Amino acid sequence: MERGSSPPRSRSRVGGTEVTEASPLLSLRLSVDYRNKPGVLRDVSLEIQSGEILGLVGQSGSGKSTLSLAILRLLHLKGGIARGDLLFKGEDLFAKTEAQMRSLRVREISIVLQSPLSSLNPALRIGSQLSEAWRAHATGTQSVCSVAISNALSSVSLPNDADFLRRRPGQLSVGQAQRVIIAMAILHRPSLLIADEATSALDTITQSEILGLFAQLNRELGMGILYISHDLLSVAALCHRIAILNAGEIVECGPPSQIFGAPRHAYTQKLVAALPRLPDFSSQPSPAEPVLIRA
Secondary structure, eight states, X not given: OOOOOOOOOEEEEETTEEEEEOOEEEEEEEEEEETTEEEEEEEEEEEEETTOEEEEEOOTTSSHHHHHHHHTTXXXXXXXXXXXXXXXXXXXXXXXXXXXHHHHHHHTEEEEOSOHHHHSOTTSOHXXXXXXXHHTSOOOOHHHHHHHHHXXXXXXXOOOSXXXXXXXXXXXXXXXXXXXXXHHHTXXXXXXXXXXXXXXXXXXXXXXXXXXXXXXXXXXXXXXXEEEESOHHHHHTTOSEEEEEETTEEEEEEOHHHHHHSOOSHHHHHHHHTSSSOOOOTTSOOOOOOOOEEO
């Protein structure tokens, strides 16, 4: 499986010096408390560049899903409160109204969750669910909707024929159901896709296929991806950078070659030492970490 494409960088000249700089797609520095559990996230700082795949790895209960809810500003549904800075394309998400956030969700920031079959309505046909997902965040004719659905299904390598669209979730494999969920998430071509344990309920072969699909979406659509997982190995071949979350804090962040080859933090070292095998990076170069480069 190939990694996604390297994040794009813009070039400009300052005083005769060429500057290559990628402005962050998402920039955050957050702390999160729940009513009965303070300090779930403590001063977590992350940046994701446009077109970058950032892996966020941590054990169950480390705060991974809390961070995804905080980015979408949905923490209140779980009784959580976020403090700090949250910028998307340079705009302060904390300053936006709920109506503005509803428009932003899915159209600009979308999420794929863990359990595909439970995420779909078992009573509705796949075509109807895709149509509802599109119309919930867009207006237009049925023809425009049909084109968007066809493009999304093609992007996730699913058929667009009438037979498939008439099926109900119970008639799909788990892998097909997850591809349908991903198709719904990319209907509006969001700039950032959050995959929250999106492969943890899948068998090994299907997991590999879905990871390959995320890499493909990154390459073909230039979509930034926050890939959240408890499985360190699953992010090795996919992500440009990996952030390690432990007990509500980012303890280390770097390219896969660093995380696996020269981990700096004791917790990361323990995770790597517990792996049954290490990834082989010799045959595939590690994507460059987005940085400011002055020539």
